[in-house]
Amino acid sequence: MLGMVMCVVTVVLFLLTILPLFSFNHWIFRVWEFPRVQLTLLAVLSATSCLFLNNPSFQFPLIGINLAVACYQLAWIIPYTRLSTKQVQQVAQHLDVQxxxxxxxxxxxxxxxxxxxxxxxxxxxxxxxxxxxxxxxxxxxxxxxxxxxxxxxxxxxxxxxxxxxxxxxxxxxxxxxxxxxxxxxxxxxxxxxxxxxxxxxxxxxxxxxxxxxxxxxxxxxxxxxxxxxxxxxxxxxxxxxxxxxxxxxxxxxxxxxxxxxxxxxxxxxxxxxxxxxxxxxxxxxxxxxxxxxxxxxxxxxxxxxxxxxxxxxxxxxxxxxxx
CATH class of the missing domain: 3.60.10.10 (Endonuclease/exonuclease/phosphatase)
Structure with a gap:
C-alpha cells in the first residue's frame, strides 16, 4: 500500500515540476512557479518516505526522481536564501548619506x-x-x-x-x-x-x-x-x-x-x-x-x-x- 501511495505522490510532484516548462501561459501551467519551496519540502519528505519501502526495484527510482525534483526546485529558490551571495551592498544605518x-x-x-x-x-x-x-x-x-x-x-x-x-x-x-x-x-x-x-x-x-x-x-x-x-x-x-x-x-x-x-x-x-x-x-x-x-x-x-x-x-x- 505504501509503495502505491509513494508512486502516486512522486508522479504528482514530477508533473507539477515539469508543467511550467511547457510554453503555455495558461494559469494551470504557470501557477506551479509559485510553490517551489513547498514542492522542494514535499519532494524531500517523499524521498525520505521511500526509504521505508521494501522493494528496491522501484524504491531507488522513486528516491532518485524525488531528489531530482527537490534539486531542480532548490536551484530556483536558493538565491533567496542566505546561502547565496548578497546582490546589494549593505550600508550601515549611521552613515551620513541620503x-x-x-x-x-x-x-x-x-x-x-x-x-x-x-x-x-x-x-x-x-x-x-x-x-x-x-x-x-x-x-x-x-x-x-x-x-x-x-x-x-x-x-x-x-x-x-x-x-x-x-x-x-x-x-x-x-x-x-x-x-x-x-x-x-x-x-x-x-x-x-x-x-x-x-x-x-x-x-x-x-x-x-x-x-x-x-x-x-x-x-x-x-x-x-x-x-x-x-x-x-x-x-x-x-x-x-x-x-x-x-x-x-x-x-x-x-x-x-x-x-x-x-x-x-x-x-x-x-x-x-x-x-x-x-x-x-x-x-x-x-x-x-x-x-x-x-x-x-x-x-x-x-x-x-x-x-x-x-x-x-x-x-x-x-x-x-x-x-
Whole structure:
C-alpha cells in the first residue's frame, strides 16, 4: 500500500515540476512557479518516505526522481536564501548619506483595519508609501497622514486595482497609466530627493494568472517586461516596486531583472514572503522592490499583518551616487 501511495505522490510532484516548462501561459501551467519551496519540502519528505519501502526495484527510482525534483526546485529558490551571495551592498544605518524609506502594502480592498497600517507608518516613518487595492474608503481613511505626506497620487478603484502614492518628497512628471489592461493602473513619476537627485519610480500591480483573474499570465508578463525594456537603457536612479503578482524566482521576474539590470535586495538575504498571511505553509514573495545600482541597502523587513492577505514590505535604501 505504501509503495502505491509513494508512486502516486512522486508522479504528482514530477508533473507539477515539469508543467511550467511547457510554453503555455495558461494559469494551470504557470501557477506551479509559485510553490517551489513547498514542492522542494514535499519532494524531500517523499524521498525520505521511500526509504521505508521494501522493494528496491522501484524504491531507488522513486528516491532518485524525488531528489531530482527537490534539486531542480532548490536551484530556483536558493538565491533567496542566505546561502547565496548578497546582490546589494549593505550600508550601515549611521552613515551620513541620503536615505530613502519605502513602505509597500497591498491593503486588501475589503479590509478596513486602517489603524493598523497607520500605526506601522507612525513607527517606521517611511518617506514613500504605496498602497494597492485601495479604494475610496482607504483614501478617506488615510487622509490623516496628508500633512506629513503633502505629495500624493490618488487612483481609487473598487476593482481590487486601486493605487495610492504618498510621499514626503516632491513628485514630478507624474503619469497614471493603464499599460496593458483597462482598469489595471500603474504610477510612474520622478521622486526628487532632498539632495536634489531625481529617482525615476514605477509603482506596479499587474493582474495575476488565476481562475478568478486572468486565464493566462500574458498580461502580467507583458507589463513586467515592458517596464524592464523601458528602463534597460537608462543610467539615472531607478526604483520599481509593488505587488507584481509574481514570485521572485519565476522565469518572468528573472527575465525582468536580467533585461532591466535592476538589483533585488532580497538575494542573499531571504525570501521575505508577503503572501498569504493566513496560510503559513502557502507563502511566497509577491511584493517586490527593485532598484538601480545607485542604491545600497540599509534595511528590509516584512512588517506585521494589517489584516490584509499580504504583509506590508518595508525597505530603507541609501543613495550611493552615480554608477
Amino acid at each position: 536615505k530613502l524609506k519605502i513602505l509597500t502594502s497591498n491593503v486588501l480592498m475589503t479590509n478596513h483595519s486602517a489603524p493598523k497600517l497607520l500605526d506601522l507608518i507612525s513607527k517606521k516613518q517611511p518617506d514613500v508609501i504605496v498602497t494597492l487595492e485601495s479604494d475610496q474608503w482607504w483614501q478617506d481613511a488615510l487622509s490623516t497622514i496628508h500633512e506629513d505626506y503633502p505629495y500624493r497620487v490618488n487612483k481609487p478603484l473598487d476593482n481590487l486595482y486601486g493605487m495610492h502614492l504618498f510621499s514626503r518628497f516632491p513628485l514630478e512628471d507624474i503619469e497614471v497609466l493603464e499599460l496593458v489592461e483597462e482598469g489595471v493602473p500603474s504610477i510612474q513619476c520622478d521622486l526628487v530627493l532632498p539632495d536634489k537627485h531625481r529617482v525615476k519610480c514605477y509603482f506596479l500591480h499587474p493582474a495575476p494568472p488565476s481562475p478568478t483573474e486572468n486565464e493566462t499570465a500574458k498580461p502580467r508578463d507583458k507589463e513586467l517586461l515592458m517596464i524592464a525594456k523601458e528602463v534597460a537603457d537608462r543610467d539615472d536612479p531607478l526604483l520599481v516596486t509593488g505587488d507584481l503578482n509574481d514570485v521572485a524566482w519565476s522565469p518572468t521576474t528573472r527575465a525582468f531583472r536580467q533585461i532591466s539590470g535592476l538589483k533585488d535586495p532580497r538575494i542573499g538575504r531571504g525570501m521575505f514572503n508577503t503572501f498569504h498571511v493566513d496560510y503559513p505553509f502557502l507563502r511566497w514573495p509577491l511584493d517586490h522592490i527593485f532598484h538601480s545600482d545607485h542604491f545600497g541597502l540599509v534595511d528590509i523587513q516584512r512588517l506585521p499583518s494589517i489584516d490584509s492577505d499580504h504583509f506590508p514590505l518595508f525597505v530603507e535604501l541609501a543613495f550611493k551616487g552615480s554608477n
